[in-house]
Amino acid sequence: MKTDTVFKKAFNRTLDLMVRSEMEDPLPSENALRRRLGVSRTTIRKVLGELDQRGVIVAATRSQVQDRQVLPNDYFPDVETMPRNLHIERHFMEWMLRGDTKPGTSINELELARHFGVATSGIREFLIRFSRFGLLEKRPNSGWIFEGFTEEFALDLFEIRVMFELRSARLFAKQSDHSPLWEKLETLKRAHLDLLEEIDYRFHDFSSLDNRFHRLVNEASPNRFIDDFYDIITFIFHYHYQWNKRDEKQRNHAALVEHLGYIDALLSHDLSRVEVAAGAHLSSAKETLLRSLVTIA
Amino acid sequence: MKTDTVFKKAFNRTLDLMVRSEMEDPLPSENALRRRLGVSRTTIRKVLGELDQRGVIVAATRSQVQDRQVLPNDYFPDVETMPRNLHIERHFMEWMLRGDTKPGTSINELELARHFGVATSGIREFLIRFSRFGLLEKRPNSGWIFEGFTEEFALDLFEIRVMFELRSARLFAKQSDHSPLWEKLETLKRAHLDLLEEIDYRFHDFSSLDNRFHRLVNEASPNRFIDDFYDIITFIFHYHYQWNKRDEKQRNHAALVEHLGYIDALLSHDLSRVEVAAGAHLSSAKETLLRSLVTIA
DNA sequence: GCTCTTCCTCTTATCGATAAAAAACAATAC
DNA sequence: GTATTGTTTTTTATCGATAAGAGGAAGAGC
Numbered sequence: 159m160k161t162d163t164v165f166k167k168a169f170n171r172t173l174d175l176m177v178r179s180e181m182e183d184p185l186p187s188e189n190a191l192r193r194r195l196g197v198s199r200t201t202i203r204k205v206l207g208e209l210d211q212r213g214v215i216v217a218a219t220r221s222q223v224q225d226r227q228v229l230p231n232d233y234f235p236d237v238e239t240m241p242r243n244l245h246i247e248r249h250f251m252e253w254m255l256r257g258d259t260k261p262g263t264s265i266n267e268l269e270l271a272r273h274f275g276v277a278t279s280g281i282r283e284f285l286i287r288f289s290r291f292g293l294l295e296k297r298p299n300s301g302w303i304f305e306g307f308t309e310e311f312a313l314d315l316f317e318i319r320v321m322f323e324l325r326s327a328r329l330f331a332k333q334s335d336h337s338p339l340w341e342k343l344e345t346l347k348r349a350h351l352d353l354l355e356e357i358d359y360r361f362h363d364f365s366s367l368d369n370r371f372h373r374l375v376n377e378a379s380p381n382r383f384i385d386d387f388y389d390i391i392t393f394i395f396h397y398h399y400q401w402n403k404r405d406e407k408q409r410n411h412a413a414l415v416e417h418l419g420y421i422d423a424l425l426s427h428d429l430s431r432v433e434v435a436a437g438a439h440l441s442s443a444k445e446t447l448l449r450s451l452v453t454i455a
Numbered sequence: 456m457k458t459d460t461v462f463k464k465a466f467n468r469t470l471d472l473m474v475r476s477e478m479e480d481p482l483p484s485e486n487a488l489r490r491r492l493g494v495s496r497t498t499i500r501k502v503l504g505e506l507d508q509r510g511v512i513v514a515a516t517r518s519q520v521q522d523r524q525v526l527p528n529d530y531f532p533d534v535e536t537m538p539r540n541l542h543i544e545r546h547f548m549e550w551m552l553r554g555d556t557k558p559g560t561s562i563n564e565l566e567l568a569r570h571f572g573v574a575t576s577g578i579r580e581f582l583i584r585f586s587r588f589g590l591l592e593k594r595p596n597s598g599w600i601f602e603g604f605t606e607e608f609a610l611d612l613f614e615i616r617v618m619f620e621l622r623s624a625r626l627f628a629k630q631s632d633h634s635p636l637w638e639k640l641e642t643l644k645r646a647h648l649d650l651l652e653e654i655d656y657r658f659h660d661f662s663s664l665d666n667r668f669h670r671l672v673n674e675a676s677p678n679r680f681i682d683d684f685y686d687i688i689t690f691i692f693h694y695h696y697q698w699n700k701r702d703e704k705q706r707n708h709a710a711l712v713e714h715l716g717y718i719d720a721l722l723s724h725d726l727s728r729v730e731v732a733a734g735a736h737l738s739s740a741k742e743t744l745l746r747s748l749v750t751i752a
Numbered sequence: 753g754c755t756c757t758t759c760c761t762c763t764t765a766t767c768g769a770t771a772a773a774a775a776a777c778a779a780t781a782c
Numbered sequence: 783g784t785a786t787t788g789t790t791t792t793t794t795a796t797c798g799a800t801a802a803g804a805g806g807a808a809g810a811g812c
Contacts (some may be wrong), residue, residue: 160771161770187785189786241595268763279797280767283580317678456801457764459802495804
């Protein structure tokens with residue numbers, strides 16, 4: 159009763175590589191494929207079997223069949239490649255951020271399970287995982303209470319974020335001059351400048367850049383709890399702004415400029431400049447979030 | 456297939472209250488009992504039914520039967536009152552901290568389930584919940600990796616703990632003079648002094664005092680993420696020192712004295728004194744933990 | 753008219769079963 | 783022998799079923 163999303167995704171990915179001629183013909187060995195796709199050999203064999211079945215390749219030699227083009231409908235549809243837990247996550251976040259889910263609402267596992275078309279155990283596991291985000295509370299032998307994506311939540315979140323970010327930024331700036339991270343920071347700076355040039359039509363790309371930047375700052379002196387906390391931030395922001403596109407371009411433009419100031423401050427090794435730049439960036443991120451919360455409510 | 460631990464615990468508790476004459480005769484109404492025991496009326500009725508069945512009370516009038524003493528073996532044994540998740544937690548922590556569980560060990564859900572005598576879903580849920588403690592990592596479609604209760608872990612933990620504690624202590628000291636928390640702090644100070652007098656035989660009581668104190672410090676300016684983090688600390692320390700009693704009395708005595716210094720610093724409202732006292736206490740707690748890790752390995 | 757209880761429904765905790773995927777093992781080829 | 787493929791075993795993901803527990807509606811008692 160496990161889903162076969164792993165297989166289907168691997169299958170699609172293989173077709174893709176063939177189409178884009180990034181895959182030799184005949185195909186590499188099972189072990190090589192396994193490493194390339196990051197799945198077990200069991201799955202690779204299933205993929206090869208299916209490709210053979212459909213006449214795309216001859217399994218025995220793993221060579222592509224002439225005149226058998228890969229067609230668009232050879233691919234499995236995207237829904238079928240999405241693992242259950244991701245499916246639940248999406249549904250839940252939509253339910254939470256979109257619906258009229260007020261703080262204090264109680265969450266009914268059974269109802270969600272029916273609603274999302276999955277077994278209750280999937281919902282439970284998701285809720286347990288999600289509870290670390292500070293938005294849910296469990297009453298034993300009874301349900302979960304949704305505490306609301308409120309201003310208070312945002313303030314708690316940002317208080318910690320500022321503490322962690324300042325700490326990491328300081329440690330980053332104090333690194334030895336031959337740390338490889340300086341190099342990485344320069345690369346990231348260039349990526350920022352590139353994006354800034356094309357901000358008009360590439361503004362969506364900012365969020366991945368944002369992520370890379372903040373993770374890089376943490377890399378100088380890793381702490382698992384800080385990393386975990388950054389996972390929360392990433393997750394929350396990802397979904398929140400996915401359903402909240404207001405002013406996205408301006409927001410991202412402003413943040414990009416702030417990042418550049420922050421990056422230059424880091425490059426300068428000047429601690430007080432770093433603190434000012436990081437502080438400024440975070441407080442504007444905070445204002446943005448708070449503003450968007452008000453407009454939702 | 457749910458366990459009936461809720462019922463059994465409520466039953467034992469009721470007997471207890473009766474024995475200690477803390478329960479009127481006849482017993483209060485179902486609703487009153489429900490509030491007192493913190494369970495649903497359904498459970499109360501089951502308890503009353505059982506008491507009647509066994510001839511301890513007459514259900515109809517809820518009055519105790521004369522000459523029917525409550526006997527020791529009227530109680531359900533303790534094992535049967537422990538909910539499954541707690542049972543799993545205990546077993547797991549023992550397995551982890553006692554056994555020769557080296558960093559990098561992979562965790563097999565099925566094996567643990569058989570070992571602990573529970574279904575795999577219980578184990579999964581526990582592992583998911585536990586993973587927030589930063590000691591496990593999940594490989595999708597494969598198992599969990601135990602990352603080890605190592606020195607590195609302890610250092611990560613304490614770095615965050617120091618940040619949070621200093622922040623909370625500063626905010627505590629800055630509170631207005633008529634905050635009710637000052638009163639609470641005074642009470643706690645007295646409890647510390649009392650314990651200090653009797654440290655020779657009551658040294659076990661320190662850990663609950665420790666908890667109360669640090670939670671109180673956080674109370675001045677609550678932040679859900681800090682609270683959550685303190686849950687981690689509590690949990691880890693609880694189990695770690697449960698299986699590591701070396702020098703317990705001295706350790707607790709020293710910590711008690713440090714607490715008193717810390718408390719006085721708070722009472723003085725002097726920020727720099729607070730920082731020094733809090734820092735001193737935390738660094739000695741850290742040294743203690745690190746030392747105990749070395750002696751284990 | 754309120755509280756208490758009886759009866760009933762809905763939800764959670766927990767189990768066991770099973771398909772998919774991983775991993776270990778065995779056989780073969782080069 | 784080393785890499786590759788074929789086969790078998792083990793483990794995870796996921797479902798559905800069910801007893802325990804929570805909680806609501808409505809009658810019964812004062």
